[in-house]
Amino acid sequence: MTLPPAIEAKNLFKVFGRNPKDAVKRLRAGATRADVADAGSAAVIDASFTVQPGEIFVIMGLSGSGKSTVLRMLNGLLPPTAGDVRVQGKSVVDASAKTLRGIRRRSISMVFQHFALLPHLSVLDNAAYALEIQGVGRDERRERAREILDKVGLGDRADAMPDELSGGMRQRVGLARALTAGTDILLMDEAFSALDPLIRREMQEQLIDLQRELGRTIVFITHDLNEAMFLGDRIAVMRDGRIVQTGTPEEILTDPANDYVAQFVQDVDRARVLTAGSVMAPPVATTPVSAGVRGALRVMRDLQVGSVSVIENRRFVGAVTDRAVIRAVKAGNTDLCSLVRGGRPAVHVDDPLTDVVERAVESPVPVAVVDDAGRLVGTIPRVTLLAALGDVPAVTRENPIIDVPASVPVSEITQTLAVVESPGSATATLGGRAAPPTRITPGGAGAAATTTATEGAAR
Numbered sequence: 001m002t003l004p005p006a007i008e009a010k011n012l013f014k015v016f017g018r019n020p021k022d023a024v025k026r027l028r029a030g031a032t033r034a035d036v037a038d039a040g041s042a043a044v045i046d047a048s049f050t051v052q053p054g055e056i057f058v059i060m061g062l063s064g065s066g067k068s069t070v071l072r073m074l075n076g077l078l079p080p081t082a083g084d085v086r087v088q089g090k091s092v093v094d095a096s097a098k099t100l101r102g103i104r105r106r107s108i109s110m111v112f113q114h115f116a117l118l119p120h121l122s123v124l125d126n127a128a129y130a131l132e133i134q135g136v137g138r139d140e141r142r143e144r145a146r147e148i149l150d151k152v153g154l155g156d157r158a159d160a161m162p163d164e165l166s167g168g169m170r171q172r173v174g175l176a177r178a179l180t181a182g183t184d185i186l187l188m189d190e191a192f193s194a195l196d197p198l199i200r201r202e203m204q205e206q207l208i209d210l211q212r213e214l215g216r217t218i219v220f221i222t223h224d225l226n227e228a229m230f231l232g233d234r235i236a237v238m239r240d241g242r243i244v245q246t247g248t249p250e251e252i253l254t255d256p257a258n259d260y261v262a263q264f265v266q267d268v269d270r271a272r273v274l275t276a277g278s279v280m281a282p283p284v285a286t287t288p289v290s291a292g293v294r295g296a297l298r299v300m301r302d303l304q305v306g307s308v309s310v311i312e313n314r315r316f317v318g319a320v321t322d323r324a325v326i327r328a329v330k331a332g333n334t335d336l337c338s339l340v341r342g343g344r345p346a347v348h349v350d351d352p353l354t355d356v357v358e359r360a361v362e363s364p365v366p367v368a369v370v371d372d373a374g375r376l377v378g379t380i381p382r383v384t385l386l387a388a389l390g391d392v393p394a395v396t397r398e399n400p401i402i403d404v405p406a407s408v409p410v411s412e413i414t415q416t417l418a419v420v421e422s423p424g425s426a427t428a429t430l431g432g433r434a435a436p437p438t439r440i441t442p443g444g445a446g447a448a449a450t451t452t453a454t455e456g457a458a459r
Helices: 020-028 067-074 097-106 123-127 129-133 138-151 167-180 197-214 225-231 249-254 259-265 289-303 322-331 353-362 382-390 410-420
Strands: 007-016 041-051 056-060 082-087 108-111 185-189 217-222 234-239 242-247 286-288 307-312 315-321 367-370 376-380 428-430 433-435
Touching (some): 007 020, 041 067, 041 082, 056 225, 123 129, 138 167, 167 197, 197 225, 217 225, 234 249, 242 249, 289 307, 307 376, 315 367
Parallel strands (some): 056 234, 108 185
Antiparallel strands (some): 007 041, 234 242
8 A cells, every 4th residue: 555645735825915816826827926026925936845754855945935934834834825735645724723733743743943942841841742732641751752862862861951951952852852742744944053063963963863763754944955965865945935946965966957056056065965876887897707817807908997897696796907817817826706805895876975985095996886785786987986076077078988097008918818828838929929928017007017038038
């Protein structure tokens, strides 16, 4: 059985003024906010969106964009001038006063910007207040409130009074009160905007942890785009009462709907929003473990790359460079697995780029990207990572950048393959003339390998 959306907002309008119905009619015909100023102030214009159960849905915009007005229409604090709101399939607009009170008590809780704690009640009783309104007994509501206070890190302050707490602690009490109510939906109106930056970040992280643990649906209002990008599963961007774009943080960052949204996101920390899966390239240079060392060397020669990803049953085993393979060939080592053991692990497709950057800096090969089953789904060369962070294409006008260049010349790889594959001979023929065995002199990236004759000739 498919659950209904947690919240549905359909064509919401809210106009304050002398003639709101006339203003709505003109707005539907294409008028702007300024055009209907004589009839009223249009706070929200034709806003529609759906919030799924368990989702953090963020509504963001500058002051005066209408975001807080939308929030107040979701729980019936403000009746819409036109349109409809449904909470778990039930209309808030058409609900009787009794039904609306039931929805507020059992379906929706609200966390306010300025805490809204009762100063004469202890932290514990503030957290339990919603249950008191529901008629829950004193011992039961206090027990449930203590459990939630422990989750938000205030278990040791249950007997304190609100004026004994810091701003961050008071906001935790407000959050605990909303969670203790046991409702499926939380409405949060600029809940963290009054906090210091470090405390604010801590509260954001704690909110995500609590949402994952408790599975609540959250509608979060903010004017801070970085906060919206960090918290939101999806984001609705508002301007002048209208929703101008709705999408995931990645969609809004990489494909803004208009110049307004593009200007909004230009200073966002892309490394915290984009994931490995959103910037990875297809895994072009791969070889199975069964191909052995010489098979890996052939792939590098044919693709003219400096490394390959080694896979077994589609699962990522590790990566190996051209230098390591050539040294193994000369040493007579055919075990490809032995060259990749102990290598740096791959990143998950959902990992943020902040986790990829450190790996990319330390790794001489492209960072491998795997799915939940450990299967290789892509790679991230450094140039691709830099392009994503700088919001520039990772290709030139002529050729796409596929992988890091080979650090050993292709001719050297060809010579090595010719030597090791020539049966019963100390030397192999290359280009119609005898080619001496190859010895690789280790060096820095891009350093040329050297060749010598046999050891006796060298002496």
